[in-house]
């Protein structure tokens with residue numbers, strides 16, 4: 001399988017952390033891709049119409065996206081260790097945490113594009129403020145789940161760790177640790193995993 005990714009993409013990091021958790025890393029070849037809403041990657045749009053990373057290209061030529069679909073596939077071929085069965089409340093908790101963490105990322109990425117890509121004189125402050133409020137509310141939601149995060153599903157842990165890691169990377173000024181101590185404790189413990197190093201935005 002081939003994973004179209006970038007080292008700084010938090011969604012691609014989800015895929016790589018999940019592959020590590022499921023012992024599938026050796027089966028995935030990494031293909032670097034650079035894509036933004038205003039400059040899409042030509043080879044990527046050939047296989048994935050939205051032109052977003054991550055994309056997992058299977059050996060039979062089928063392209064899977066987005067990160068949630070890819071994680072579901074990896075979980076399926078990798079033995080299911082990401083999420084307990086649907087009878088277990090932690091199944092739905094894990095999915096809810098993923099939805100919150102991914103929603104945080106979606107808002108943070110929209111902010112990032114607004115700040116980094118839009119010409120400075122056209123920056124829409126209300127837009128950035130609205131996305132910032134979404135990030136804050138998502139952090140409140142994750143903090144409420146954080147007490148049980150360490151004993152919960154791998155899926156929830158991976159999604160939360162990628163969201164928090166992205167805030168550290170792109171928006172350190174948000175200083176989320178000061179206001180969300182349970183999340184800070186979770187992240188400090190989770191970040192000790194070797195895979196958090198080599199999947200991180202600063203890894204070479």
Ligand SMILES: N[C@@H](CCC(=O)N[C@@H](CS)C(=O)NCC(=O)O)C(=O)O
Pocket residue numbers: 008009010011035036037038040050051052053054066067068102109
């Ligand atoms: N919901 C998607 C989001 C993927 C996404 O937005 N990836 C960013 C990079 S971090 C991207 O490819 N952006 C390019 C674009 O929006 O055109 C997922 O979970 O995979």
